[in-house]
Amino acid sequence: MRDSAHTPPADAAVPAPTVRGLVRLAWPVVISRASQVVVGVTDAIMVAHLGEVAIAATTTGAANAFNLLILPMGLVFIVASFSSQFTGEGDPAGARRYGWYGLGVALLAQAACLAAIAGVPGALQAIGYRGEVYRLMSGYLQIRLLTGGAAIGIEALAAYYGGLGNTRLPMAVSLSAMALNVFGNWVFIYGHLGAPALGVRGAALASALATAAGFALFLGLFLGGVGTPRVATRIHLVWAEFGRTLRFGFPVGVNWFVEFLAFSFFINVLVAGLGTTTLAALMIVIQINAVSFMPAFGIASAGAILVGQALGAQQYRTVPQIVRLTAGVAGAWQGTVGLGYLLAPGLFMAPFVDGRVATPELLAIGTGVLMLSAGWQLFDSVGMTLSEALRAAGDTAFPMWARVAIAWAIFVPGTYVSLRVLGGGYTAATLWLVAYLALLAVVLALRFNSGAWRRIDLTGGRLT
Numbered sequence: 001m002r003d004s005a006h007t008p009p010a011d012a013a014v015p016a017p018t019v020r021g022l023v024r025l026a027w028p029v030v031i032s033r034a035s036q037v038v039v040g041v042t043d044a045i046m047v048a049h050l051g052e053v054a055i056a057a058t059t060t061g062a063a064n065a066f067n068l069l070i071l072p073m074g075l076v077f078i079v080a081s082f083s084s085q086f087t088g089e090g091d092p093a094g095a096r097r098y099g100w101y102g103l104g105v106a107l108l109a110q111a112a113c114l115a116a117i118a119g120v121p122g123a124l125q126a127i128g129y130r131g132e133v134y135r136l137m138s139g140y141l142q143i144r145l146l147t148g149g150a151a152i153g154i155e156a157l158a159a160y161y162g163g164l165g166n167t168r169l170p171m172a173v174s175l176s177a178m179a180l181n182v183f184g185n186w187v188f189i190y191g192h193l194g195a196p197a198l199g200v201r202g203a204a205l206a207s208a209l210a211t212a213a214g215f216a217l218f219l220g221l222f223l224g225g226v227g228t229p230r231v232a233t234r235i236h237l238v239w240a241e242f243g244r245t246l247r248f249g250f251p252v253g254v255n256w257f258v259e260f261l262a263f264s265f266f267i268n269v270l271v272a273g274l275g276t277t278t279l280a281a282l283m284i285v286i287q288i289n290a291v292s293f294m295p296a297f298g299i300a301s302a303g304a305i306l307v308g309q310a311l312g313a314q315q316y317r318t319v320p321q322i323v324r325l326t327a328g329v330a331g332a333w334q335g336t337v338g339l340g341y342l343l344a345p346g347l348f349m350a351p352f353v354d355g356r357v358a359t360p361e362l363l364a365i366g367t368g369v370l371m372l373s374a375g376w377q378l379f380d381s382v383g384m385t386l387s388e389a390l391r392a393a394g395d396t397a398f399p400m401w402a403r404v405a406i407a408w409a410i411f412v413p414g415t416y417v418s419l420r421v422l423g424g425g426y427t428a429a430t431l432w433l434v435a436y437l438a439l440l441a442v443v444l445a446l447r448f449n450s451g452a453w454r455r456i457d458l459t460g461g462r463l464t
Contacts, residue, residue, distance in 0.1 A: 017306060017318060017321050017322045017325050018325075019325065019329060021306075022299070022302060022303060022306065022322075022325055022326060022329060023329070025165065025167055025302040025305060025306065026167075026298055026299045026301075026302030026303075026329070028167035028168045028170070028171035029162065029167045029170075029171070029298035029299070029301050029302050030294075030295040030298035030299060031171050031174070031175065031298075032158065032167070032170055032171045032174035032175075032298065033174075033294035033295060033297055033298040033301075034291070034294055034295055034298070035171075035174040035175050035177070035178035036174065036178070036290075036294060037287075037290045037291055037294045038178055038182070039178055039181045039182070039207065039210075040059070040062055040287050040290060041287050041288075041290070041291075041351075042181070042182050042185055043058050043059070043062060043185065043203045043207070044058060044059050044283075044284065044287050045351050046185045046186070046189050046190075046203065047189060047199065047200055047203055050199055050200070052276055052277060052280045052362060053132045053133055053136065053276065054136065054199060054200050055280045055283070055284070056133055056276055056279050056280040056283060057132075057133050057136035057137040057140060057200050058136075058140065058200050058203050059280070059283035059284065059286070059287060060133075060137060060267060060279065060283055061136070061137040061140035061141050061144070061200070061204070062140075062144075062207075063263075063264070063267060063283065063286065064137070064141060064264065065140075065141055065144040065145070065148075066260065067257075067260045067261065067263075067264045068113075068116070068141075068145070068148070069109070069113075069148050069151055069152060070253070070256045070257050070260045071253040071254065071256065071257040072105055072106070072108070072109035072112075072152045072253060073151070073152055073155050073253070073256065074249075074252045074253035074254070074255060074256035074257065075105055075245075075246070075249040075250055075252060075253035076102040076105050076106065076152060076155050076156040076159055076249065077155070077159055077249070077252050077391060078159075078245060078248050078249035078252050078391065078396070079098050079099060079101070079102040079156055079159035079160050079163065079245070079249075080159035080160070080162050080163040080301070080304065080305065080308065080392070081163070081248070081304070081308050081391055081392045081393075081394060081458060082094070082095065082098040082163065082245070082458065082459060083095040083098055083099065083159065083160050083161075083162070083163020083164055083308075084162075084163035084164075084165075084304070084305050084306075084307075084308025084309045084312065084392060085163075085308045085309070085311055085312035085392075085458055085459050086098070086163070086312060086459060087163055087164050087165065087308075087309055087312060088308065088309035088310065088311065088312020088313040088315075089312040089313065089459070092164075092228070092229035092230070092231050093231045093233060093235060094459070095160065095163060095164060095229075096160070096228065096231055096235055097235055097236075097237060097238070097241060098160065098241070098245060099156070099157065099160035099222065100235070100237055101237070101241065101242045101245040102153075102155075102156025102157065102159060102160060102245070103153055103156055103157070103219075104242060105152060105156060105245070105246075105249070106149050106150070106152040106153035106156050107149060108149075109148060109149045109152040110148060110149020110150070110152075111149070112148075113145040113146070113148030113149060114145070114146075116145060117142050117145050117146070120138055120141045120142050120145070121134075121138045124137060124138055124141075133276065136199075136200040136201075137200075139200065139201045139204065140200050140201065140203070140204040141204075143201060143204035143205055143208050144204050144207060144208055146208050147208045147209075147211040147212045147215075150211045150212050150214070150215035150216075151211050151215075153215045153218070153219065154173065154174075154177070154211070154214055154215050154218055157170070157173075157218045157219070157222050158170035158173075158174075158218075160222075161227060161228070162301065162302075162305055163305060163308060163309075164227075164228060164229065165305065165309070166227050166228070167302065167305075168227075169221065169226070169227040170218075173214055173217055173218045173221075174214070176213075176214060176217060177210045177211065177213065177214030178210075180206075180209070180210035180213055180214070181206050181207055181210035181211075182206075183206075184202075184205065184206025184207070184209055184210055185202065185203055185206045187202075187206070188201075188202030188203070188205050188206050189202040189203055189206070190202075244460065248394050248396050248458060249396070251396035251397045251399070251400040252391055252396045252399075252400070254400050254404075255387075255396065255399050255400040255403050258400070258403050258404050258407055258408070259403050259407055261407075262407035262408060262411055262412050265412060266411075266412070266415055266429070266433075267279070267282070267283070277362050277365065278365055278425075278426055280362060281362050281365035281366035281369060281426070282365075282366075282369055282426065282429070282430075284349065284366050285366055285369045285370045285373055288341075288348050288349070288370060289373055291337065292333065292334045292337040292338070292377060292380075293380065293384075295333055296330040296333050296334050296380065296381050296384055297384050297388075299326060299329050299330040299333065299385075300326060300330055300381075300384040300385045300387075300388040300389075301388055302326070303322055303323065303325070303326025303330075303385060303388060303389060304326075304388035304389055304391060304392035305392070306322045306326075307319050307322050307323065307388075307389045307392040307393065308392040308393075310322065311392070311393055311458075312459070316454055319389070319393075319453075322389070323385060323386065323389045323448065326385045326389070327381065327382055327385040327386075330381035330382075330384065330385055331378050331381040331382065333381070334377035334378060334380060334381040335377060335378055335381075337377060338373075338374035338375075338377035338378070339374070341370050341371055341373060341374040342371055342374045345366075345367040345370045345371050346363070346367055348370060349363060349366045349367055349370065365426055368426065368427065369426055369430050372427065372430040372431065372434070373430060373433075373434075375431075375434040376433055376434045376437045376438070379434070379437040379438040379440075379441045380437050380441075382441040382444075382445065383437055383440045383441040383444055386441070386444035386445060386447075386448050387399055387444055389448065389453075390444065390447065390448060390453055393453035393454075393456055393458065394453070394456040394457070394458030395447070395452060395453040395456055398447050398452070399444060399447070402440065402443045402444065402447070403440065406436060406439050406440055406443065407436065410435075410436070410439065411432060411433075411435070411436040414432055414435070415428075415429060415432045418432065
């Protein structure tokens with residue numbers, strides 16, 4: 001147990017959370033997440049001239065790279081929970097230790113990525129990919145995995161700084177990496193400045209190099225103590241605390257991994273069986289929806305920072321207020337975007353459809369799926385807010401099991417039956433996505449309202 005001097009009085013009076021306070025913390029997170037969206041969207045747009053196969057390989061390859069990294073990425077999200085609670089307790093040294101533990105996870109992830117590169121072609125063949133999509137996606141994934149650990153390191157440091165309440169420095173790093181990625185696309189996809197025109201591989205190379213450069217910049221700032229509270233004593237790392245990081249973080253990683261594994265199965269096995277045009281159309285819609293997902297996730301993450309700091313200061317009564325406020329702001333954003341999808345779907349699809357090589361069917365299917373996707377926007381905002389709030393409290397096991405059950409006992413079997421047995425198309429597939437997100441939001445709401453999160457001692461320093 002830590003020094004009681006770091007533990008504030010229980011239920012101390014604090015100002016009620018406000019929209020202004022949440023937005024002040026959230027907007028840099030939103031921009032950071034939006035910069036990731038820009039990278040994915042830019043990749044898709046800049047390979048569009050190469051045809052539907054290139055779009056399918058690039059967008060699906062990016063989704064698969066994310067799926068491979070989501071377990072360690074989700075694991076290091078727990079660093080924000082520790083950092084925010086230690087910040088609420090007034091213990092900056094404790095928060096910094098967990099920043100180091102997050103980097104330890106990134107190092108392990110890099111070793112795993114390097115070991116996995118050789119197995120990428122075989123794994124894609126086993127899934128069922130063949131021909132040009134298989135060839136292009138194999139090369140894309142192998143290049144992206146070269147800097148997989150760096151991507152995890154960026155997330156770990158962003159979580160550490162975010163827990164401190166410093167969301168602007170991670171934003172600056174994300175914007176720098178985004179600019180490098182877009183510039184690298186221009187160089188390596190098209191073959192400018194003397195570089196060969198690598199097409200899909202060029203998109204992967206630009207992303208890998210930008211990720212490595214972004215991590216190097218972030219690590220240098222962390223080592224120099226830039227943007228962090230001064231720590232008077234030397235930081236001593238403890239294996240037991242690293243184990244605590246894994247104990248609470250692993251369910252978060254599994255949580256995200258299971259969900260995205262189900263989504264990967266949905267894309268690579270079920271939707272891919274509907275044909276390349278349908279696959280390309282759905283992946284374009286997923287990229288467009290990232291515009292609503294990532295900013296809303298940034299708002300939810302900012303709300304989680306406030307939740308963690310309130311819990312660290314033992315101000316439990318403010319937590320439900322923070323969660324309601326966060327859900328309202330995130331819902332307002334996603335609801336507005338969903339309305340846009342209904343009113344002007346063609347406007348959102350236009351940047352991704354090159355009339356010289358795209359078929360009319362691609363635009364028709366993409367427009368239909370995009371309009372249907374408006375149905376999940378509000379459910380997604382509620383689910384994200386509650387999931388992040390529970391993570392901030394250390395309640396990580398229940399959401400994991402909830403996602404396992406809903407994804408693999410309901411969503412995947414239901415989609416399989418609808419598409420493979422009943423012969424449904426993209427409409428049925430999209431409606432199952434809506435149903436999954438709606439059910440998840442309801443289950444997480446019931447968990448939060450149960451108050452189980454009040455009994456969890458994440459940092460191991462609660463007074464009894």
